[in-house]
Amino acid sequence: xxxxxxxxxxxxxxxxxxxxxxxxxxxxQKEYGTxxxxxxxxxxxxxxxxxxxxxxxxxxxxxxxxxxxxxxTSMAFDSVERIMRDVNFGWLLRYVxxxxxxxxxxxxxxxxxxxxxxxxxxxxxxxxxxxxxVIFLLMMATAFxxxxxxxxxxxxxxxxxITNLFSAIPIVGENIxxxxxxxxxVDNPTxxxxxxxxxxxxxxIVGVVFLHVxxxxxxxxxxxxxIDPKGPQDTIPFHPYYTIKDSVGMVVYFIVFAFLVFxxxxxxxxxxxxxxxxxxxTPAHIVPEWYFLPFYAILxxxxxxxxxxxxxxxxxxxxxxxxxxxxxxxxxxxFRPVAKWFLVLWGLNFAVLMWVGAKPAEGHYVTIARFAxxxxxxxxxxxxxxxxxxxxxxxxxxxxxxxxxxxGGPLPAGAAAKPMEKA
Amino acid sequence: MAEAMAPxxxxxxxxxxxxxxFLKLTAGAFAxxxxxxxxxxxxxxxxxxxxxxxxxxxxxxxxxxxxGQAITVSWRGKPVFIKxxxxxxxxAARAVPLSELRDPQTDQSRVIRDPWLxxxxxxxxxxxxxxxxxxxxxxxxxxxxFCPCHGSHYxxxxxxxxxxxxxxxxVPEYAFTSDTQIRIG
Amino acid sequence: MPRVLAKMGRNLVGALMxxxxxxxxxxxxxxxxxxxxxxxxxxxxxxSFEGLFGTFDRASLQRGFQVxxxxxxxxxxxxxxxxxxxxxxxxxxxxxxxxxxQFEVQDGPNxxxxxxxxxxxxxxxxxxxxxxxxxxxxxxxxxxxxxxxxIVKARAGGADYIHALLTxxxxxxxxxTLMDGMNYNKYFPGxxxxxxxxxxPGQVEYADGTEATVDQMARDVTTFLAWAAxxxxxxxxxxxxxxxxxxxxxxxxxxxxxxxIWADVKH
Numbered sequence: 001x002x003x004x005x006x007x008x009x010x011x012x013x014x015x016x017x018x019x020x021x022x023x024x025x026x027x028x029q030k031e032y033g034t035x036x037x038x039x040x041x042x043x044x045x046x047x048x049x050x051x052x053x054x055x056x057x058x059x060x061x062x063x064x065x066x067x068x069x070x071x072x073t074s075m076a077f078d079s080v081e082r083i084m085r086d087v088n089f090g091w092l093l094r095y096v097x098x099x100x101x102x103x104x105x106x107x108x109x110x111x112x113x114x115x116x117x118x119x120x121x122x123x124x125x126x127x128x129x130x131x132x133x134v135i136f137l138l139m140m141a142t143a144f145x146x147x148x149x150x151x152x153x154x155x156x157x158x159x160x161x162i163t164n165l166f167s168a169i170p171i172v173g174e175n176i177x178x179x180x181x182x183x184x185x186v187d188n189p190t191x192x193x194x195x196x197x198x199x200x201x202x203x204x205i206v207g208v209v210f211l212h213v214x215x216x217x218x219x220x221x222x223x224x225x226x227i228d229p230k231g232p233q234d235t236i237p238f239h240p241y242y243t244i245k246d247s248v249g250m251v252v253y254f255i256v257f258a259f260l261v262f263x264x265x266x267x268x269x270x271x272x273x274x275x276x277x278x279x280x281x282t283p284a285h286i287v288p289e290w291y292f293l294p295f296y297a298i299l300x301x302x303x304x305x306x307x308x309x310x311x312x313x314x315x316x317x318x319x320x321x322x323x324x325x326x327x328x329x330x331x332x333x334x335f336r337p338v339a340k341w342f343l344v345l346w347g348l349n350f351a352v353l354m355w356v357g358a359k360p361a362e363g364h365y366v367t368i369a370r371f372a373x374x375x376x377x378x379x380x381x382x383x384x385x386x387x388x389x390x391x392x393x394x395x396x397x398x399x400x401x402x403x404x405x406x407x408g409g410p411l412p413a414g415a416a417a418k419p420m421e422k423a
Numbered sequence: 424m425a426e427a428m429a430p431x432x433x434x435x436x437x438x439x440x441x442x443x444x445f446l447k448l449t450a451g452a453f454a455x456x457x458x459x460x461x462x463x464x465x466x467x468x469x470x471x472x473x474x475x476x477x478x479x480x481x482x483x484x485x486x487x488x489x490x491g492q493a494i495t496v497s498w499r500g501k502p503v504f505i506k507x508x509x510x511x512x513x514x515a516a517r518a519v520p521l522s523e524l525r526d527p528q529t530d531q532s533r534v535i536r537d538p539w540l541x542x543x544x545x546x547x548x549x550x551x552x553x554x555x556x557x558x559x560x561x562x563x564x565x566x567x568x569f570c571p572c573h574g575s576h577y578x579x580x581x582x583x584x585x586x587x588x589x590x591x592x593x594v595p596e597y598a599f600t601s602d603t604q605i606r607i608g
Numbered sequence: 609m610p611r612v613l614a615k616m617g618r619n620l621v622g623a624l625m626x627x628x629x630x631x632x633x634x635x636x637x638x639x640x641x642x643x644x645x646x647x648x649x650x651x652x653x654x655x656s657f658e659g660l661f662g663t664f665d666r667a668s669l670q671r672g673f674q675v676x677x678x679x680x681x682x683x684x685x686x687x688x689x690x691x692x693x694x695x696x697x698x699x700x701x702x703x704x705x706x707x708x709x710q711f712e713v714q715d716g717p718n719x720x721x722x723x724x725x726x727x728x729x730x731x732x733x734x735x736x737x738x739x740x741x742x743x744x745x746x747x748x749x750x751x752x753x754x755x756x757x758x759i760v761k762a763r764a765g766g767a768d769y770i771h772a773l774l775t776x777x778x779x780x781x782x783x784x785t786l787m788d789g790m791n792y793n794k795y796f797p798g799x800x801x802x803x804x805x806x807x808x809p810g811q812v813e814y815a816d817g818t819e820a821t822v823d824q825m826a827r828d829v830t831t832f833l834a835w836a837a838x839x840x841x842x843x844x845x846x847x848x849x850x851x852x853x854x855x856x857x858x859x860x861x862x863x864x865x866x867x868x869i870w871a872d873v874k875h
Contacts (some may be wrong), residue, residue, distance in 0.1 A: 078687075082472070086472040088464075088467040088468050089467055093468055241869060241870065255855045261848070271766075453854075474690070
């Protein structure tokens, strides 16, 4: 590479001046302007952009909330109520932040589901998928610590139960828990460090999101057919086609979000978290936030403390090796007549786990949780590896453009003439 | 369809398609309004909150203050000097010709009731708190207050007489709610 | 089924439905847990602030405050509230100043280093009936009367539950053993509540001539408590209507632009 000014194509002198010294405009143009994107995305492909927007909303509201929040056991609850009552638009910032966490998980769960359905995790996108799982883990940690900050009953007891998971580790478990707490129970040192980390982790997420996007722009996007674009006729530039399509999804997302914030702000929350934390009284039923319920169900399905903890972490860790567990070379479930039904079942099974996670761990619920947990793992560890060998996939279309153009006639000349810079 | 077939660099360069331009313009304007509206709650959240505004006035009891004594009350996070001046101090303040003052104000315009001087105890130079509230404090060359930071001297009416400060000690908005009580703010 | 899913994904309605479905599944998952153990069906009460567009009935709020002040406040604090908040329920500044002045609050230390009592100002918190939880327990047979600032948000069933509880005192059914000092309530989980029945017909005298039946007092004080828990409710809903209408128009415009842009792409 030659050293010297970048050859900028921009006309505007200011843009050109900057761009020839630091080609940030050229980069944006390449990655978000002309970036060749499969022409056949459906609306499932909105959810990556939505997750990005959601992250920005969480960081913005979080920064402004932290200007008013006090991370001290004696003042945390009251400082949140002060935000709700006295700070200008404080209630809005807090309800957006609170429901934003739920929206984030809804968006990311749909985003993950899209990846599972269309085989977005398969070669060559394994690293892209792994980075996504890292983001998911960081999100869970951030959400958990954020939930502790209002210092209500569920905050306190949720923190107690989840940190106690680490006591299942043999020999050093107890010491790790004391180290996490900074004391002998969840108390002020715990609250302050959770606040510190809750502020830090979103920026770590931003970093990993950057890597996630960087990896995506090397391999290019997957698409509903799961086949690689064969040429310019299969792709269209990201802008304006997908910027506008993402905008449509974004407005719909904002409508759902706004409905929650303005008309049902506490619908997804738990009333007990409006009771100030009391270390001497445990609520009758400790329930995590809805987005943790499936994993909570797996934890409780095992009658052994260490076993439950291991299985719960394994349920997420297994996603890391998913690209190698799925042995089929066909990505999209559209062309996998058997596997798709097992995946649908897996999705329903996930919903069952979510439902049973909210039930008391007794009687039939335990049995249901055990079967559901078993299927959760069976799908990844047995069904997917076997199906790759046993299943006969449907024949794949020749190219993206072929099934798109009805009748499969010759391509119009104009489609190829579009500006495509094949990466 | 002809448009789609035509090979041109931007997907939309065709002139005359005014309906689309109008649509895009309207949608763009809506988006701009939306973004602008989103910014306001964030900005406004940094303005004084309602509990802060509720404390923007404070009451001070003057009954225990003897002639020649001064008290300090806290108002909006700042000290307010309330001094019950002696006859000599009032006379000294009123004897000064306005031409000698850097920030010309009569003593009469700075008080509601003659003996009671109420000023914000923040030096108009760079915001230090002047000395002079306690009898043992230095009072400066003019018998009022003296700012130790950069040597500003204030007289018995709280007016700047010597030193770098540009203006007199500010008089807050206040009112006598009774003979022995004032409400500041 | 997968073809259906794929189709759903292709259109806008699909995305919306997915979001809605995700929302619908979650409360199904979490609501039963709240009431699990002992789900006592609550009688539904009609309140002015219910529904998507309800607002607080100002007269009811003021009566409710009177009930709180004359009855509940003997044991229950509302520490998140300030006297100035009463301006929002339609009282005048003079009325609020008068109400505040009826209470002595602690201030200080003064120049002698001593704490002293003075009449409350409107910028003061509601006075708490007990200086701390221990004192509250000591005065109440070991039971702690909870703070009522956000009680409506802090109880499953919300306003319906509070109203049901206040009107739910009856004699225990036969065979029910009531512990010493406890009271039977139809709607309290476990039915044994330390709080005695405090609302009797004519317990307070309403200035506006409303008859102070138990149901009326319970309804008024519940309205007041609901407002105290969510004072932003009216502003929130008004804003929500405007924003959602704006977003719907915005959505239509964006979709139209999208159709225009995509018009020349076969898909």
